[in-house]
Amino acid sequence: MVKIPKSHPRYWSLYYREKIIEGMEKGMTAKAGLIAHGRGEAFDYLIGEKTIEPAERAMKVAVAKFLLAEWPVISVNGNVAALVPEETVELAKVLNAKLEINLFYRTEDRVRAIADELRKYGAKEVLGINPTKRIPGLEHERGKADENGIWKADVVLVPLEDGDRTEALVRMGKFVVTVDLNPLSRSARMADITIVDNIVRAYPRMIELAKEMRKLPREELEDIVRSYDNGKTLSDVLVHIRNRLTRLAEEGIWRKKEI
Numbered sequence: 001m002v003k004i005p006k007s008h009p010r011y012w013s014l015y016y017r018e019k020i021i022e023g024m025e026k027g028m029t030a031k032a033g034l035i036a037h038g039r040g041e042a043f044d045y046l047i048g049e050k051t052i053e054p055a056e057r058a059m060k061v062a063v064a065k066f067l068l069a070e071w072p073v074i075s076v077n078g079n080v081a082a083l084v085p086e087e088t089v090e091l092a093k094v095l096n097a098k099l100e101i102n103l104f105y106r107t108e109d110r111v112r113a114i115a116d117e118l119r120k121y122g123a124k125e126v127l128g129i130n131p132t133k134r135i136p137g138l139e140h141e142r143g144k145a146d147e148n149g150i151w152k153a154d155v156v157l158v159p160l161e162d163g164d165r166t167e168a169l170v171r172m173g174k175f176v177v178t179v180d181l182n183p184l185s186r187s188a189r190m191a192d193i194t195i196v197d198n199i200v201r202a203y204p205r206m207i208e209l210a211k212e213m214r215k216l217p218r219e220e221l222e223d224i225v226r227s228y229d230n231g232k233t234l235s236d237v238l239v240h241i242r243n244r245l246t247r248l249a250e251e252g253i254w255r256k257k258e259i
């Protein structure tokens with residue numbers, strides 16, 4: 001990995017860019033994944049590169065829903081494996097969820113590289129290596145699902161996911177949670193719970209929440225889920241961006257070191 005000086009004002013942004021490039025060099029991340037990452041970065045600038053209240057709220061409900069689930073599954077793609085491999089394995093552990101590799105640009109080599117990476121961080125079971133089922137409404141490669149994973153799941157977490165596949169999972173009756181920095185994307189609009197945050201911040205926070213919340217009684221978790229409104233969350237994200245841009249426009253940003 002290219003050495004980035006810690007003193008660089010955009011250190012973390014450059015650090016995760018390098019992680020994505022490294023993911024590609026390891027054979028995990030697709031070229032289109034690089035572009036998707038750039039789109040995410042742009043939206044992160046707009047929200048202010050920190051976890052905002054609507055994301056924190058959505059994460060809490062998502063964790064509650066996962067703790068209540070019968071067959072929870074966390075999906076992993078090439079960008080996720082490049083950015084948060086360790087956190088993915090840890091999150092699955094604390095939520096008692098299965099891990100399934102689920103690729104938009106599926107190749108067997110990429111599947112293998114991602115499985116190796118997850119196992120390196122302690123994953124015992126990795127699904128999606130020999131998927132035998134098909135998600136209705138999606139063409140062959142894109143619709144593959146593991147019989148013991150997404151196929152059987154009641155609750156799925158599909159971070160950084162394509163909108164069409166998100167919609168197909170919703171149509172199948174799955175409860176779908178996504179992590180997506182773009183509140184306007186089709187995935188963000190289709191999911192049951194949308195966490196508008198960078199996955200590098202969201203996963204560590206969800207691990208913390210899971211450790212706290214798994215002690216709660218089921219009734220309390222059910223209450224948390226019942227009162228949730230994803231439409232309101234998405235609107236609150238848009239209002240946050242609007243207010244932030246209005247404030248920045250009024251204060252002025254020219255030659256400001258921090259915004």
Ligand code: ATP
Binds near residue numbers: 038164199
């Ligand atoms: P859709 O089909 O949902 O309208 P899309 O074309 O944006 O959208 P993809 O490019 O497949 O679909 O999805 C990747 C999504 O992930 C993008 O919306 C992007 O904003 C988001 N994204 C990229 N990197 C991150 C990240 N690090 N954390 C959270 N979201 C991210």
Ligand code: MG
Binds near residue numbers: 162180
């Ligand atoms: Mg999307």
